Amino acid sequence: MDQTMSRKKQQTARLSVFSNSFLILLKLAVGIVSGTVSIISEAAHSGVDLIAALVAFYAVRKSGQPPDENHDYGHGKIENLSGAIEAVLIIIAAIWIVHEAFQKFSLAQQPEYLEYGIMVMLISIAVNYWVSKKLLSVAKETGSQALEADALHLRADIWTSVGVLTGLAAMKLTGYYWLDPLVAIVVAGIVFRAGCKMTKKSFLELTDISLPDAEAEQIGEIVNTHKEVITFHRLRTRRSGSYRLIDMHVILDKNMHLDKAHAVCDSIEREIEAQLGHCDVVIHLEPCNAHCNCEGETCQIPGKALGDDKIWVKSH
DSSP states (O other), X not given: OOHHHHHHXXXXXXXXHXXXXXXXXXXXXXXXXXXXXXXXXXXXXXXXXXXXXHHHHHHHHHHTSOOBTTBTTOSXXXXXXXXXXXXXXXXXXXXXXXXXHHHHHHHOOOOOOHHHHHHHHHHHHHHHHHHXXXXXXXXXXXXXXXXXXXXXXXXXXXXXXXXXXXXHHHXXXXXXXXXXXXXXXXXXXXXHHHHXXXXXXXXXXXXXXXXXXXXXXXXXXXXXXXXXXXXXXXXXXXXXXXXXXXXXXXXXXXXXOHHHHHHHHHHHHHHHHHHHSSEEEEEEEEXXXXXXXXXXXXXXXXXXXXXBOOOEEEOO
């Protein structure tokens, strides 16, 4: 992977670590001074976010390392693994929120200095929104699942902060202190759903699910723009961190010079990477003998002439 991209991913992951550390200290200070249990719970939630940010930071550093003797395909899967870990942390955070909410129902504790809590929640929402937006932007640019998972984690934290803020504001206006845990339970449901979706995505990528059909079709269109290609088959795809791993069998005229065939493959690989991002494309060349009838310089697939739309078969 380009070193500039790798450094950008690390710097962005480091930003998440710093922002979560700041929010933990701020929430703990306000929670202790005001005696507000919900703010202290939010500090604990930010602690989970910090762990997730540290996992993401480690993942993007490790995944950016080149292949070695034990990892011929590089370290990209570490990003997929970190995404799964963060998804589990999101689910744990949701369960923690529900636990704290029911504790508040049973204790019926009246918090004090609600205005301090409202202020710290507003700061938390603003900081997490800005950092998550930055994370998503870099994740989209680099294809980093670790940064995407961390960004979604912070977006989930925004919802919990909004829930706590709503509860604090409602309590301040109405004096109904049971609103705080009720809102927290609703927010926990939203967070839990997001965690489950992220867990499913991470699990599928760890088990080498194929790239989406739209991307497979895009690959097919790229290959078919090359008039030298008679057809291709056994297209296989998967994802490893920021990389898409693609291999296929491409059939060319058996009389084509090796230099020309190699140039065709290089062109296909460059175009795929230009459209899909970081890719590792492996092309297995096959002569047209078993696939067509050759007469002089004309190569023809039975029932299909060179120059027509090519056919291809996706193989899992």
